Amino acid sequence: MEVLYFAWVRERIGIPKETIVTQAKTVFELIEELKVRSGHYETAFSDTSALRVAVDQQLTDFDASIEEAKEIAFFPPMTGG
């Protein structure tokens, strides 16, 4: 699956997107998997209350299933307008 990062999440991790092969069943499990990769990921995912997630471009919760997902995006709360 493709994992996308936006705004300060992108800056902390250092890349805008990457392809990930995972056995994670939920967004939360994926985050736990990513966090142990490096300090960059750990910093980006340290406070999930400051994060939002979209699975296949639909805003959802951290306990959402990602088993069929093609695209997961992590970003801070939106500030449009």
Next chain:
Amino acid sequence: MEISVQEAPFNLADEINRFTGRQKNMGAIVTFSGIVRNNALGDIQAMEIEYYPGMTESVLGEAANRSIERWSLGDVLIIHRYGQLCPGELIMMIATAAAHRRDAFNAADYLMDFLKSRAPFWKKECKTDRTIWVEAKSKDEVDLKRW
């Protein structure tokens, strides 16, 4: 309905005239436009706007469709820019067309509340010595709950 997420500037008067000119049987048009605001210190040199290509357009389209249904609108136009903008520059505009003014006002108000906290855009202020990601305001969530 028309949604445009674009880097290029747009001409507000031209867009309003174009939107107005294509309406049939509508009596009211409400427009809202947002510009880059400087702070009290005046030290914001630029605003960088990032978005999520694909999701942003579809989320705005869904919100526009909901507003068309709820307030019986004839038409909706949303233009939102991304990239680097200077204070005073137009960031975005919304236009709603309805038979009567109240529906057009309410729909524009709803669309702005939605856009503020549900459309995937992120703003970064570029100051002389640093850059700061703009934080979401809790009031924006309160505003959205009105609908």
